[in-house]
Amino acid sequence: MARRANRRISKKAVSKPQAPPAQTRRGRRRQESEARILAAAEEIFAATGFAGATTAMIARRARIPKANLHYYFGTKTQLYRRVLERILEAWLASGDEIRPDADPETAFTHYIAAKIEASRRQPHASRVFANEILHGAPQLSDYLRREVRRWVEAKAVVLDGWARRGLIAPVDARHLFFVLWAATQTYADFEAQLRAVLGRKRLRAADYRAGAALITRMILATCRAGAK
Amino acid sequence: MARRANRRISKKAVSKPQAPPAQTRRGRRRQESEARILAAAEEIFAATGFAGATTAMIARRARIPKANLHYYFGTKTQLYRRVLERILEAWLASGDEIRPDADPETAFTHYIAAKIEASRRQPHASRVFANEILHGAPQLSDYLRREVRRWVEAKAVVLDGWARRGLIAPVDARHLFFVLWAATQTYADFEAQLRAVLGRKRLRAADYRAGAALITRMILATCRAGAK
DNA sequence: TTTCAAACTGACCAATTGGTCAATTTCAAT
DNA sequence: ATTGAAATTGACCAATTGGTCAGTTTGAAA
Incomplete structure (x- = not known):
């Protein structure tokens, strides 16, 4: 792991990879490299988890020297945080569609479609997130307790409002979102299992459609005004 | 990582941790140790993933010398496989309750309750499994493609039978199970997130009940004969 | 064109870790 | 009581890996 003596200081003493200049050639090149590194890191962290990932793997995938990666992002943990953020x-x-003035059926349908689409298009992101939470969210607990909790509280108010106005049946909004997240993200996080069970080499568009359709049907059936 | 030269042979040459004797003192002691190691390994693998776990951590938690762990289980990978199995x-x-002659409503209700109870009582097991699949199921793909797939095919036949007899509405059984697994296992795998959002230090019995109740309600609403 | 701070990188290192093994202890069987 | 195979473990090692740094290159500004 190398000497642990004030890494921060020696780093600063050498150079400061701060303040990307401007629209200079250097600035452009830098942004390009950073983006490539972040993309590579996301893939590697998704595939192997934080502990399983090596900075050498990430650098190789980003096609830059490992020392360069550390020059840009500091430590592996700092890079990981950037990816998580x-x-x-x-x-x-x-x-965003889940608003008081929205039509519940439309809002749910669109939300589910968007979540499934995210599982399809950015499965790596979903997996990095899942891995982090699975292992106790050591880097995310503040975010979860603040931003995510606030998000859910706000949505719960919306759902309660809909219920009060008789637009949907009363429902425990928090648990509803837990289930919704799980159901939609499983199409990214557990893709390996779904592929195996469906006997597919890759999931197809139809598979994602079937998932979205079922989840939407479930939510609508559950929340339909007058239900149970 | 130590020399890779035929580990198998040198291992055998030293001794064979096979055939647990019988009800001798040694046999008993051995079973005890093995059980403690497996339990410790499950916890550690759940908390850190395969790559993040060290055999030293596992041995410490099991309160046995690391060399003893290797004596019993061989390599870290072999121990991991035992845990997975x-x-x-x-x-x-x-x-098991999902059988042609069962009452669909009862069968679903019990299955969901059992899955939620498993998330509550054996969260480590669920997380090890989740972690494995999340990273592409490198050690499990055969099982998934065989046992799990067969399991799902069998259950799909049962659900189709129920639908044909008008006991439930027709439904895509495969995706229904994908969603059911995700929804119930999220109470173990994503516990950190649920705790953060609910503002709890630990999930309570009532939280698991609320989850089970909502998921049951969703499934029954979706499958109720004559539904959509 | 000159200058020099920033950018870059090959080579290196210390810490960690999976796994081994020689030497010792235990105990089931005789 | 004797015996030897199995069980046990302290000490060790080679491979991996995160991170550093000295030396070189680059390009924006003067």
């Missing part, structure tokens, strides 16, 4: 940002941005 | 066995044993 990007993912959580996207995660929190979904669900 | 136990877990998958239990996994496949669930769902």
Whole structure:
């Protein structure tokens, strides 16, 4: 692991990979490299978890020297955090359609479709997130307790409002989201299992459609006003 | 990692940890140690994943010398496989209630309750399994393609039979199980997230009950004969 | 064109870790 | 009581890996 003596100081003493210049050639090249590293890191972390990933693997996939990766991102843990931040940002941005003035059926349908689409298009992101939580969210617990919790509280208010107005049946909003996340993300996180069971080499568009359709049907049947 | 030269041979040359004697003192002591190691390994693998786990951690938790662990189980990978096998066995044993002659509503209710109870009582097992699949099931793909697939095919026949007899609405059985597994296992695999969102230090009995109740309600609403 | 801080990287190192083994202890069988 | 195969374990090692750094290159600014 190399000497642990104030890594921060010696780092700063050498150079500061801060402040990407501007629209200079250097700035452009740098942004390009950073993006490639982040993408590579996401793939590797998704495939192997934090502990299983090596900075050498990530650098190789990004096609840059390992020392360069450390020059840009510092430690493996810091790089991992950057990857997580990007993912959580996207995660929190979904669900905008769930608003008091929206039509519940439409809002649920679109939300589910978007989540399934995310599982299909960015499975790596979903898996990195899943892996982090699976192992106790050591790097994310603050985010979960703050941003995610707030997100859920806000959505719970919306669902309760819908229920009060008789638009949907009353439902435990928190657990509803737990189940919704699990159901939609399973198409990314557990893809290996679904492929094996379905006997597919790769999941097809129809598989994702079938999942979205079933989950939507389940939610609508559960929440349909007057239900149980 | 130590010399890779035929580990198998040198191992055999030293001794063979096969054939647990009988009800001798040694036999008993051995079974005890093996059980402690397997339990410790399950916890550690669940908490850190395969790559993040060290045999030293597992040995420490099992309170035996590391060399002893290797004496009993060979390599870390072999120990991991033993842990996985136990877990998958239990996994496949669930769902016995889903039989042609069973009442669908009762069968679903019991299956969901059992899965949630498993998430509550054996969260480690669920997490080891989840971690394995999340990373592409490198050690499990054969099992998934054989045992699990067969399991699902059999259950799909049962559900189709129920539908044909008008006991439930027609439904895509495969995807129904995907969603059911995800929804119930999330109470173990994503416990850290649920705790954060619910603002709990530990999930309570009531939380598991709420989850089971909602999932049951969803499945029954979806499958109720005559539904959509 | 000159300059020099920033960018870059090959080579290296210390810590960690999976696994081994020689030497010792235990105990089931005789 | 004797015996030897099995069980046990402290000490060790080679491979891996995160991270560093000295030396070189690059390009923006003067």
